[in-house]
Amino acid sequence: MTAPHSQDLAARSLRSVWHPCTQMRRHESVPPIAVARGHGPWLYDADGRRYLDAISSWWVNLFGHTNARINRALIDQLERLEHAMLAGFTHEPVVALSEKLSALTGHALGRCFYASDGASAVEIALKMSVHAWRNAGHARKNEFICLAGGYHGETLGALGVTDTALFRAPYEAMLRPAHIAASPDARYTLPGEGPGAAAARALADMEQLLQRRHGRIAAVIVEPLVQCANGMAMHDADYMAGLRALCDTYGAHLIADEIAVGCGRTGTFFASEQSGVWPDLLCLSKGITGGYLPLSLVMAQEHIYQAFYDDDLHRGFLHSHSYTGNPLACRAALETLAIFEDEQVLERNRGFAQTLSAALQPLAQDPRVAHFRRTGTIWACDVVFDDDAAAAGFSRRFALEAARRELLLRPIGNTLYLMPPYILDAQEADWLARRVHDVFTAVMEGA
Numbered sequence: 001m002t003a004p005h006s007q008d009l010a011a012r013s014l015r016s017v018w019h020p021c022t023q024m025r026r027h028e029s030v031p032p033i034a035v036a037r038g039h040g041p042w043l044y045d046a047d048g049r050r051y052l053d054a055i056s057s058w059w060v061n062l063f064g065h066t067n068a069r070i071n072r073a074l075i076d077q078l079e080r081l082e083h084a085m086l087a088g089f090t091h092e093p094v095v096a097l098s099e100k101l102s103a104l105t106g107h108a109l110g111r112c113f114y115a116s117d118g119a120s121a122v123e124i125a126l127k128m129s130v131h132a133w134r135n136a137g138h139a140r141k142n143e144f145i146c147l148a149g150g151y152h153g154e155t156l157g158a159l160g161v162t163d164t165a166l167f168r169a170p171y172e173a174m175l176r177p178a179h180i181a182a183s184p185d186a187r188y189t190l191p192g193e194g195p196g197a198a199a200a201r202a203l204a205d206m207e208q209l210l211q212r213r214h215g216r217i218a219a220v221i222v223e224p225l226v227q228c229a230n231g232m233a234m235h236d237a238d239y240m241a242g243l244r245a246l247c248d249t250y251g252a253h254l255i256a257d258e259i260a261v262g263c264g265r266t267g268t269f270f271a272s273e274q275s276g277v278w279p280d281l282l283c284l285s286k287g288i289t290g291g292y293l294p295l296s297l298v299m300a301q302e303h304i305y306q307a308f309y310d311d312d313l314h315r316g317f318l319h320s321h322s323y324t325g326n327p328l329a330c331r332a333a334l335e336t337l338a339i340f341e342d343e344q345v346l347e348r349n350r351g352f353a354q355t356l357s358a359a360l361q362p363l364a365q366d367p368r369v370a371h372f373r374r375t376g377t378i379w380a381c382d383v384v385f386d387d388d389a390a391a392a393g394f395s396r397r398f399a400l401e402a403a404r405r406e407l408l409l410r411p412i413g414n415t416l417y418l419m420p421p422y423i424l425d426a427q428e429a430d431w432l433a434r435r436v437h438d439v440f441t442a443v444m445e446g447a
């Protein structure tokens with residue numbers, strides 16, 4: 001049970017705060033956890049109870065809470081410049097960050113446009129695509145293709161290319177629906193088929209759609225390698241290469257939404273690297289500031305940028321947000337990139353992935369679990385139930401039991417997943433794996 005301090009804060013929260021992604025009435029029985037501080041992979045509530053943040057606080061944290069290096073960088077930046085508008089002005093953090101990110105793509109995506117959250121980055125990429133076609137004399141190319149189960153955020157434009165009925169239904173009348181192509185989800189591979197079969201089928205479906213509709217299609221938007229919100233649906237890296245070829249053949253932009261899968265989650269800094277092709281537009285957010293501050297950006301290829309470069313104001317990309325390129329957020333992002341470099345994070349993560357995968361074997365082998373899978377440092381499996389009644393409320397029951405056992409975990413439907421920060425040592429990995437299995441056993445046995 002929650003102790004006095006936490007209870008008090010949770011009660012005040014429920015009187016004044018409208019929490020995201022929540023049916024508030026459910027908090028009548030289970031109050032929110034009042035976090036007082038964080039350190040490394042741990043969050044502590046007001047009474048000193050701890051929780052291992054095994055989903056990186058909604059996939060944003062990379063190097064732990066109150067990271068010493070990012071803290072120092074931010075304190076230094078606070079003394080220099082907290083914010084200045086980015087129209088007509090520029091500053092060192094935003095320039096240095098753009099240069100570094102561009103270099104990470106071998107300068108294939110050399111133009112960075114900034115915003116504050118993931119959904120805005122998606123809106124920007126969609127608008128850039130349509131506007132670039134319009135400037136090129138193809139105003140009819142203004143429709144989008146997204147993937148079944150795809151998730152790109154919850155503002156109206158982003159929701160229009162999101163295939164999650166739960167999030168869409170109440171707003172359907174406000175949305176401009178996108179065309180939905182089959183998902184390359186590797187779980188659709190049939191017995192006897194090779195590993196790329198589901199991706200090949202999804203590409204064939206995509207080609208049919210493009211053949212029929214290419215005169216109207218501005219862009220195809222996808223989450224490379226892992227459709228995270230769609231229950232960590234993982235696919236073959238060849239899919240992106242095939243999709244790049246289709247987009248070139250049929251004249252559509254390719255937008256890679258790397259908001260969740262970017263920043264090293266899939267084993268490379270950008271997920272797109274594993275397919276050997278670059279999209280025309282790439283969205284980043286979540287982990288880019290190490291989980292410290294809201295920042296998002298769209299990286300664009302030169303041909304997109306040039307489509308706007310003109311004497312005519314109307315041909316420019318006039319989109320803006322008040323906090324575009326905020327210096328504090330950019331500085332946190334620069335320090336995040338410096339940590340990747342100085343500490344050989346991607347290499348270290350490969351070792352960590354082996355350690356945690358090995359420790360998770362008892363869960364992977366459990367007969368009540370199917371499709372145990374991993375991409376980079378994202379682990380997932382699907383829990384198999386006898387019937388819908390047994391499955392009902394699984395994710396809530398699991399999250400609750402996890403919190404009782406010092407774990408922050410929130411399954412997506414029947415999919416149990418881990419997306420921990422990149423700083424767990426072997427002991428913590430072992431502890432995490434054992435606890436996850438304990439929680440799983442307790443929930444399945446109704447304890």
Ligand SMILES: *Cc1c(COP(=O)(O)O)cnc(C)c1O
Pocket residue numbers: 117118119120122151152153154223228229257258259260261285286
């Ligand atoms: C989280 C997410 C978004 C939306 O980002 P917000 O910052 O929550 O608006 C978009 N696309 C993907 C793939 C995401 O995981």
